[in-house]
Amino acid sequence: MGELSARGLRADESEAFFGVFSDAFLNDSLRSAAAGGLYGPTFRLERAHGVFDGDVMIGGTGRIEQEITVPGPAQCPLAAVTAVGVAPGNRRRGVLTALMRAQLDALHGNGTPIAALFASEAGIYGRFGYGIASYESHLVVPRGAAFLPTVEVDDRRIREVDREQGVEIARARYSAVAADRIGWLSRSDGSWEARVLDWPTVRSDLGAPRFAVHPDGYAIYRAKREWTPRGPAYQLHIAELVATTPQAYAALWRYLLDFDLVAEVHWRKAALDEPVLGMLANPRAVDRRVLDALWVRLVDLDRALMTRRYAAPLDVVLDVTDRFCPWNEGRWRLRADASGSATATRTEDAGHVSLDITDLAAAYLGGSTLAALARSGRVVEHEPGTLVATSRAFATDCAPHCQEGF
Structure with a gap:
């Protein structure tokens, strides 16, 4: 085995890059899907990195440049990390560490300011400074599930439209909502196709995307046909559901739940506090599983902390450890005013709260509280009262949520 080296990739190394990705996940369909434009124009190989054993690529990682809505709300540049893989037979050689080193340095x-990813295995990315910043609910709701009588359903007509019309309408509706929803991503040219409409095509058991359009929202869903001796038992799989009013949200759910031939409605990327959970007359009717979703890395702590807004005034010194990105390590004074705007500057003052960069990342979007992390022994308070004040300043009214994969 030769000496390992890490570097940025050239445009002519696409086949090798996606070959490593496909082999790492033991999924040949990823190779063909990538060759056919799985990531679309949003993915540029010159932003990717590879690790080489001599001339052979044995590891790779890429990123998509987006913006993400952070507490405020405010828009923050994001590196959406994707296609991370190490070729079989090359594990435990420091390949992933070299990939993360090259990518974070770049x-x-x-x-x-920040990077984010969806982790294939939950034990991998903490050692590189990523923390669980949001959770997602996998929901299965039976057909016909009744709402509480207090739920107001907009009775304006929902209509099915073709893909061209659906995308045009969805673009406008999404833009109106995404800027206020923590964790939602911007969508540049190609993002709709790559991450929403065509991404699930690797699941061959689902039909083409269908579009249900309301004057104040839309749902994109796919059908899985299923026939049993007792009759039809189709599944509807929600790819995305967006509404600008609570009444439109209820109407879209009612439309999907009352569909003929359907037994269940599935949504694998619902929010932790998805409103439908509080709308049902029988909440036990929902089969719900909660999993980690976005893992966030604060690449440059000061700029990341100053991009978001805070729920309360704050003046605290954070003593931060960051073994992988030493430029973040040390004591930082975070000051937030009554408007929520903040400054983050280095200081020699004693720390009020000690924590690792992974824990700061976990609290960054409001998905975890510093107070809860302290109860787990991960955050330490040195000045009484500062932990609660800091935790409340980082808190958000709604759980962060990202309803698309990358």
Whole structure:
């Protein structure tokens, strides 16, 4: 085995890159899907990195440049990390560490404040400074599930439209909502196709995307046909559901739940506090599973902390450890005013709260509280009262949520 080296990739190395990705996940369909434009124009190979054993690529990681809505709400540049893989037979050689090192150094160099990913295995990315910043609910709701009588359903007609019309309508509705929803991503040219409409095509058991359009929202869903000796038992799989009013949200759910031939409605990327959970007359009717979703990495702590807004005034010194990105390590004074705007500057003052960068990342979007992390022994308070004040300043009214994969 030769000496390992990590570097940025050239445009002619696409086949090798996606070959490593496909082999790492033991999924040949990823190779063909990638060759056919799985990531679309949003993915540029010159932003990817590879690790080489001599001339052979044995590991790779890419990123998509987006913006993410952070508490405020405010828009923050994001490196959406994707296609991370190490070729079989090369584990335990430091390949992933070299990939993360190269990628985070590049992000630090170009000024990207935060990175995020969906982790294939939950034990991998904490050692590189990523923390669980949001959770998602996998929901299965039976057909016909009744709402509480207090739920107001907009009775304006919902209509099915073709893909061209659906995308045009969805673009406008999504833009009106995404800027206020913590964890939602911007969608540049190609994002709709790559991450929403065509991404699930690797699941061959689902039909083409269908569009249910309301004057104040839309649902994109796919059908899984199923026939049993007792009759039809189709599943509807929600890819995305967006509404600008609670009444439109209720109407879209009612439409899906009352569909003929259907036994269940599935949504694998619902929010932790998805409103439908509080709308049902019988909440036990829902089969719900909660899993980690976005893992966030604060690449440059000061710029990341100053991009978001805070729920209460704050003046605290954070003593931060960051073994993988030493430029973040040390004591930082975080000051937030009554408007929520903040400054983060280095200081020699004693720390009020000690924590690792992973824990700061976990609290960054409001998905975890610093107070809860302290109860787990991960955050330490040195000045009485500062932990609660800091935790409340980082808190948000709604759980962060990202309803698309990358």
